[in-house]
Amino acid sequence: MSRPTGRVYEMEHHSADRATTRPVVSGTQGVVTSGHPLVSMAGMRMLLAGGNAFDAAVAAGFAAAVVEPTASYTLCGECVAVVHDARSRQLHVLSGQGVAPALATIAFFRGRKLDRIPTGPGADAHLSFTVPGAVGAFLEALERFGTKTVGEVLAPAVQYAEHGFPMYEHMRRMLTIGESRSQFDLYPPGGTAVFYRGGQPPELGQLFTQPALAGTLRRLVDAEASSRGHRVAGIGAARERFYRGDVAATIGAFSERVGGLLRASDLAGYRAQFEPPLRMSFAGREIIGPPAWTQGPVLMQALGMLATVDLRALGHNSARYIHVVAEALKLAFADRERYYGDSDTAARAIAELLAPAYLHERAGLIRMDRAAPEAPVPGTIERRGAAAGAVMGARSGATAAEPAADGTTHIAVVDREGSMVALTPSGGVFRKSAFAPELGCTLSTRSEMFVLEDGHPNGLVPGKRPRTTLISYLICEGGVPTATIGCPGGDDQAQADLQLVLNVLVWGMNPQQAVEAPRFSTQTLVNSFYPRVYRPGQLNVEPGIPESTRAELSALGHTVSEIGACGVGAVVTRRDPESGVVSAGADPRRPTYALAW
Secondary structure (H helix, E strand, C coil): CCCCCCCCCCCCCCCCCCCCCCCCEEECCEEEEECCHHHHHHHHHHHHCCCCHHHHHHHHHHHHHHHCCCCCCCCECEEEEEEEECCCCEEEEEEECCCCCCCCCHHHHHHCCCCCCCCCCCCCHHHHCCCCCHHHHHHHHHHHHCCCCHHHHHHHHHHHHHHCEECCHHHHHHHCCHHHHHHHHHCCCCCHHHHCHHHCCCCCCCEECCHHHHHHHHHHHHHHHHHCCCHHHHHHHHHHHHHHCHHHHHHHHHHHHCCCCCCHHHHHCCCCEEECCEEEEECCEEEEECCCCECCHHHHHHHHHHCCCCHHHHCCCCHHHHHHHHHHHHHHHHHHHHHCCCCHHHHHHHHHHCCHHHHHHHHCCCCCCCCCCCCCCCCCCHHHCCCCCCCCCCCCCECCCCCCCCCCCCEEEEECCCCEEEEEEECCCHHHCCEECCCCEEECCHHHHCECCCCCCCECCCCCCCCECCCCEEEEECCEEEEEEECCCCCHHHHHHHHHHHHHHCCCCCHHHHHHCCCEEECCCECCCCCCEECCCEEEECCCCCHHHHHHHHHCCCEEEECCCCCCCCEEEEECCCCCCEEEEECCCCCCEEEEC
């Protein structure tokens, strides 16, 4: 059994045992962490103006759509958040995951002789357009828990879009990926005139403006101003304009023009929603995460299996430690592929999948002397009263070249009252989507994550959410939320988040140590993204994993492959419930940045 640690006290970044490249950022009034300093500042402006964590997260979410468009995130994308409202002491999951359009049916794709929903790179990207959910989620959070107006939370984003921000190295490097520009060319005029003025990406430090995107944001501000009512009325007016007004009409018309299935009527029927989170205990704490319409339970299932192992005896990031964590993840991902989805079947199954007896049984399948060469068989829970539905075979993925090293972003906010927001927005990767010049952004292609199988928990149905990779977590101590966990990275999200949780709870790391520690990820799973690649036996490791450890892993049967990062942009925040001190660690693998006061 993993040994619970006592309260995790902060250590300076020059601590001899686990040195870091950055210090822990700490304060007493609030902390905001995101994928870029200007995004964090957008949130901090709300806190400095008397706002709360929800105001700050919404402002940062809108700002990220402007400042981080190459972070696989668009204003017309989606998001998932786990939140704690200190006033009501309630925990919620916020679903800003959009749904499949009414015209998107299994019969439609079968009629085109397709066994997967395609997206870019290529000329079929429009077939995976999904209803935008992020804007609805931001407005829902602002209305229910925030204090600011639409104009106030949008002010930083509008400023960045209208007046520009200095081009930064990470964004410029992402713009040099050839597939981004070639994808624009497939849906002319695309975003070439915005991101490649003069034929090249903007130079480092050059002010970069996005007038069309500013115009879309301005429509929401103008809608609020025209409402002439209470703050809530203004939020409702902005929501109405985006989902039922001229913004929705523009989105629907663009989709129809390029051959997509998304229509304005699909937006009219959408509403973001709050719902109860999943909970499980580990190392004397309670882990709070999103339900099985996300990949969130993967982390929880893996923790349940790892609770049967003395992890500290193995040594942090030793070959045996990496091996057992990777093997537990393989088992959890096998269950994900069979049981997870936005369906009643998945909702019924998840209680069984997280049951201690079931996870103990699954843990018994882990061989400490040998890696599983292929994806394990999913667990059987029908005998416990949960229907499985149709099954997508664990080895039904395609083979393909390694995807480009892009990834989404993550935002975490903790305010002085103890409210917390852990938010992961995404959608609209340049090389996979189509850019709408009239909107100033791409559309999400998240529908690619559905499977085209009748009866499968993640089977395509109009109005249904695809099983999204977007996740984040809170950690509670004694019933009080004390930490947030989040890391972008597609299928690596659950794996990186698992390692962050273990780094904090088992290894006693402070937030900065937790995010900087080298990571790894198994690829013995069916990738969530088109073309749903399957790489049995492959174990990715970051450069910080020593050659001697890699050799031991190879001897155990893993096919070890070094990659630049296993999840990029990790964030860990903490709040001491006794002193009220808030702190954060921000991942140096990209320009992730924490601000506190």
